[in-house]
Amino acid sequence: MILDENYTLSNGVEIPKLGLGTWMIDNAATVGAVKAAIELGYRHIDTAQAYQNEQGVGEGARASGVAREDIFVTTKLDAGAKSYEAAVAGVDASLEALSLEYIDLFIIHSPHPWTEFRGEKTYFEENRQVWKALEEAYQAGKVRAIGLSNFERGDIENILEVATVKPMVNQILAHISNTPFELIEYTQGEGILVEAYSPVAHGELLKNEHVKQIADKYGVSIPQLSIRYDLQLGLLPLPKTANPAHMKSNAELDFVISDEDMDYLKNVETIKDYGDASMMPVFGGKL
Structure with a gap:
């Protein structure tokens, strides 16, 4: 069962292959969603400072009754925190909000503040300072792994040039109809x-x-096919839902997409309109 399977990060830390995303789930609802997911067998919960539900994630994890060391919690530094000092404070703020002694994975949410996403300014030096703060948090044991999100190749190379601790993950938008194969190949x-x-x-x-x-053809739902597609590319999918029935279905992935069908899915026409989510910069819109 996929919920029992892990990837191993470059530092040897194991991370469950399927995570629960919590974007756009309000803090109060997050408590029940996380508790339900853990009861169903999920052991990987993904949140962010920007989601404003870290407190709910921590409370839900504790309410589950599962031992802390058996739950993998990811959170992300606010995209506007682009200084060493802001990053140091951000790590501590997340620890306090989650009410956890350590965070399993702490990520820079974006190489740019959201209002300047993919703008002219690279923020290379600022991201190096932020990364230094994350390295220090890692060395201090406040976080077990550190990584990136929405970083393109140039952004990653900028970090690698100065890193004493290499990024362990890069969290990106990747799905059927929008799969950045070159970035994935480089990152992996x-x-x-x-x-x-x-x-x-x-x-x-x-x-x-x-x-x-x-x-x-496989007797599965579109979400199940989509999640399996990402897994067969060696990615770690983070489907978001507060619905326990959907959580359960999303983890029922006991099938394999054929090479022929994978090739077809890799070439599905790109989605240009993400509906209500189109306002987000990562989907091509603006806040």
């Missing part, structure tokens, strides 16, 4: 695990009849 080639958020394209894939035909 550097020994960095690629995590895939929005594996169901924020629900937009549910409207794709061609994808539905392939899902029907």
